[in-house]
Amino acid sequence: MNFQDLKKVEKPQFYLDVALNKAAKKADDKRNTITGKNRFEKSKQIEMIRIEVIESVLNEHLLRIEKSFPSIDQLDQFYQELIKLTLDYRDLKKSLGAVKWATKTIRILFKTYRSKLSRCSDMKFINKLRREYVGRVSSVVNQIKKNLLYLDECRKTMRSYPAVKTNMFTVCIFGFPNAGKSTLLKEMTNANPEVNSYAFTTKKLNFGYIKTNFFKIQVIDTPGTLNRKDKMNYIETQAHLALEHLANLVVYVFDPMFEYSLNEQEKLLRRISKDKEVLLYLSKTDIASKENIEMISKKYKILNKEELTEKLIKKVKVSQLEL
Structure with missing residues (x-):
């Protein structure tokens, strides 16, 4: 729309x-x-x-x-x-x-x-x-x-609402602020850059698209944390709407720099995982300490960008077969 x-x-x-x-x-x-x-x-x-x-x-x-x-x-x-x-x-x-x-x-x-x-x-x-x-x-x-x-x-x-394609398979990227969500969005959609930003007051929902020969996947970088459902601010509530009504699948971004503690990040992951299937990604592996990277990767099944994209494409194919 x-x-x-x-x-x-x-x-x-x-x-x-x-x-x-x-x-x-x-x-x-x-x-x-x-x-x-x-x-x-x-x-x-x-x-x-x-x-x-x-x-x-x-x-x-x-x-x-x-x-x-x-x-x-x-x-x-x-x-x-x-x-x-x-x-x-x-x-x-x-x-x-x-x-x-x-x-x-x-x-x-x-x-x-x-x-x-x-x-x-x-x-x-x-x-x-x-x-x-x-x-x-x-x-x-x-x-x-x-x-x-x-x-x-x-x-x-x-006029400031995002032009969401509500009938398209949609992936929402979640994680804490500065976790690397926008970077992942750009890298996942870089082959066919169709990335736009739609302003919501001081924050944004960022959109990108993964293209194949047969279909497109809508990827949304969602601001906010959703980690306090009873006290969500304006932008967090919008992110909640995207999760609830748009997301067919979620990519959760762990930040190994621990600007937010691992415990806080895990709490948010549990919150999101209650309602949606979640794939996990680890950002900033080029600058984070080896210890922090291992702390997360040994505990969770982490996918790299190529694996994420491949998994998403398979999910769409399966969903189309089920129609």
């Missing part, structure tokens, strides 16, 4: 100005082309065109807003939870509902005043009906001002 295409949601007056200006131009064009009509019939046709353009332009913009936002309930669970984490879920749905209400109401008003204009038999009421229509339509659009403002705030937040 890609939220980058969400367009700016303007304030009510912007849409009203666009609609009224286009309507005025169309009315002038009509005025200059009508021939053989008496003043009454000419005025009626001009005002009919005016209200028609107002309705058309306003609803074109409002429908574009409504359709540009995804149907929340049909999104992958990862995005549903991310929306609930970063936005007021109820206010978002309420605001989209308000736009839908405005679209429907403007359409009803147009039909009502089109009928009134067509039945009008008194010249002095034509402009009165048009003014009534413009006033009521303007009131409808202004009633959703707060909703439009909130939708634009939602748009800004949602």
